[in-house]
Amino acid sequence: MSLAVSATAAWQSERNRLLGIAYRMLGDFGHAEDVVSEVAIDAVRQERKADGHRVESWPAWLTTVCVRRSVDRVRQLAAVREDYTGPWLPEPVDTSRLPEETVANRELLSLTLLHLAEQLAPEARAALVLHRAFGMSAPEIADILEKTPAAVRQMISRAERRLDIDPDAPAPRTKDGAALEKLVRAIEQGDIDTVVAMLDRDAVLWADGGGKVKSAMNPVFGAERIGRFFAGxxxxxxxxxxxxxxxxxxxxxxxxAAVLLWHQGRSDVLLIDGGLDGRVRELRQVANPEKLTRLSLGEP
Structure with a gap:
């Protein structure tokens, strides 16, 4: 077997895991696929080098390159997202279209955490993803990010606090299915009073239309304002x-679980996040049609 075939085989074996890393880092499945494809090219080039250097562990090498390329891509996208029309939300993906390995470990996969992770510096985001979603230790992550293990532990701790992640919780929070069903019925029936009653007083809604469809240009704060938004x-x-x-x-x-809304000839995806008191604290509405291409929207 040639070295090039070995590199290709290693990449094919690791592709789904690499895709899971890149998507969690970028919040954009298309960019994640691009990064993982670039990693494949890097791997082949690495094997074809004439300096006699051999890769001891392809999974480790591929992970390192994927993370570093993802960090670079995050920095590149930051400037683009500053010019984005209205609030930017991650690209939602139909669960059935995600690689099984990505879905099996749902840590840091929700749109809520992908959105919140935008607050983190690229390397802090990488450290959190590798630790929480892929169980890597601080020394392992330190080698990838070229940091000390102590610095990595500090990044992870700060990131968990900023995103309000319980470091001892092994799995992400589950959504309240009953609350989602109740919200669906209220929206369908035009019952704005029920919608408002379900919301925390200080709830916030992000609506991502990307300038492609009409949507709120800024986050909507407060239950009453969100109620008026849905009434409109x-x-x-x-x-x-x-x-x-x-x-x-x-x-x-x-x-x-999320709500697919059909109205005015368009489709929106609505996700809710609630508190321990059962009230909805955050809503994220993805309406930009360019971000809904990886969903099975079906017919209204």
Whole structure:
């Protein structure tokens, strides 16, 4: 077997895991696929070098290159996202389209955490992803990021605090299915009072239209304002379709339940995040049609 075939075989074996790392780092599946493809090219080039250097562990080498390329891509995308029209949200992906290895470990896979991770510096994001989602130790991560283990532990600790992640929790929080069903019914029926009653007083909604469809240009803060936001949607939807203004369906996105909304001839995906008191504290509405291409939207 030639070295090039060995590199290719190693990449094929590790591809799904690499994709899981890159997607969690970038929040964009297309960019994650690009990064993983670039890693394949790097691996072949590495084996073809004439200096006689042999790769001792392809999984370790591929992981290192994937993380470093992802860090670079995060920095490149930061400038692009500064010019993004309205709030930027990660690209949701139909759970059935995600690699099995990515779905099996749902840590840091939810849109909520992918969105919150945008607050972190690229290397801190990498440290958190490798530690929480892939169980890597601080010394292992330190070798990849060229940091000391102590510095890596500090990055992970700070990132967990910033994202409000319980360091002792082995699995991500589960969504309240009953709350989601109740919200779906209220939206379909135009019952804004119930929608508002389900929200925490200080709830916040991010709506990502990307300038492609009409949406809130800034985060919407407070239950009453969010209620008026949905009332506006329902009012316009009733003008567009008086018989059934809004249609809904629960779908699985990034390993968690979400609401698919059809209204005014368009599709939106709505995800909610609640507190221990059962009230909804955060809502994320992805409406940019360019971000919904990896979902099975079906027909309304």
């Amino acid at each position: 949607i329902l009012g316009k939807a009733a003008t567009f379709d008086p018989v059934q203004p809004v249609r809904t369906r629960i779908i699985e996105v990034n390993g968690e």
